[in-house]
Amino acid sequence: MSRTADQRIDAICRVLRLLGDAAARPATLKRFERAMRMVAEALAPETARNVLIGLNDFTRFCAHRGSRVLPATPKTVLAYVRHRATTLSAEVLGRRVAELGRLHRLANCADPTDHPSIALALKGAARQHRRPRRQAAPLTLELRDRIHARLGSGLIDLRDGALLDLSLDLLGRRSEIIGIDVDDIERLPDGSALVRFRRAKVVTADPETIGWISPATVASVDRWIAASGIVGGPLLRSLTRSGVSPNRLSREHVSRAFKRLAHVAGLDPERVSSHSPRVGMAQELTAGNFAPPLIMHAGGWRAPQLPARYAARLIASRGAVAQLHRLRADGAATRPMTEVALPASALEEPQE
DSSP states (O other), X not given: OOHHHHXXXXXXXXXXXXXXXXXXXXXXXXXXXXXXXXXXXXXXXXXXHHHHHHHHHHHHHHHHHTOOOSSOOHHXXXXXXXHHTTTSOHHHXXXXXXXXXXXXXXXXXXXXXXXXXXXXXXXXXXXXXOOOOOOOOOOOHHHHHHHHHHOOSSHHHHHHHHHHHHHHHHTOOHHHHHTOBGGGEEEOTTSOEEEEEEOSSXXXXXXXXXXXXXXXXXXXXXXXXXXXXXXXXXXXXXXXXTEEEEEEOOHHHHHHHHHHHHHHHXXXXXXXXXXHHHHHHHHHHHHTTOOHHHHHHHHTOSSTHHHHHHTXXXXXXXXXXXXXXHHHHTTOOOOOOOOOOOOHXXXXXXXX
């Protein structure tokens, strides 16, 4: 469990004690604290962070309305769902309710989210407050080439260029890319390399993944290493006025780096994030007609629906209806639909 997660849990527990929960039920609160730490230790750091942010938000909501926080009641959870339905997406709100229920079950308390009114409220929120899914703008291989053509030879340009290339080839989340060390790169005779890194969201029993990077990405990484003078340890590091810091690049620095690269490429920085290379490469692989299992393996996805979401517009433009209209526009003859003879039993009315 990260130090930040530990601090968040301590802060939540302090609020609960101030609200009087500890004085009334110290043993129960202790079980909830253990449950929070179990969840934080089991999940990826970014996922655990989001879970604790949601729990903190629920705690503040309860404190504002004078309701008991833990264990919560179905009435309180229902009020929270209705309160947050207009400000949170249905997906985020559903996850928060699910995590609240898991926390109660881990603490051996009755699950307040099991009440049927909660499921109906979530369904109603999804229908009434439906909003388009926000997706980071893709950074594709073409945009990468445009960015590299405009980058200079300074340290920040070399580092951010290597960050972009690694994020594309490995389809990496920012925590995965900044966790790479110099010794994790194994160079191959053809100029490419294998990279050992840890997936933030573990798909298999072994969290370590081996990814492949192209010769162009290896050259980009080597230019950064040569200019920075790094010998070992963290590959991507923050920069100070005096030069290269020994500290690993932070998540905030990564976000700022991609905003800067968006400016270089002439893109809207508000739509570009550290997730943009992952979206862009998912679209590139989909456009290349690679099999879904290969795309899933490349990005560490557990289901084909996840990368397909990133390429939804591309898939729609290449779907059956789009292909049919293009064939008609090109004057190609489409095969007439043939009648299928159904057995007589299929036409009979079912007997009650």
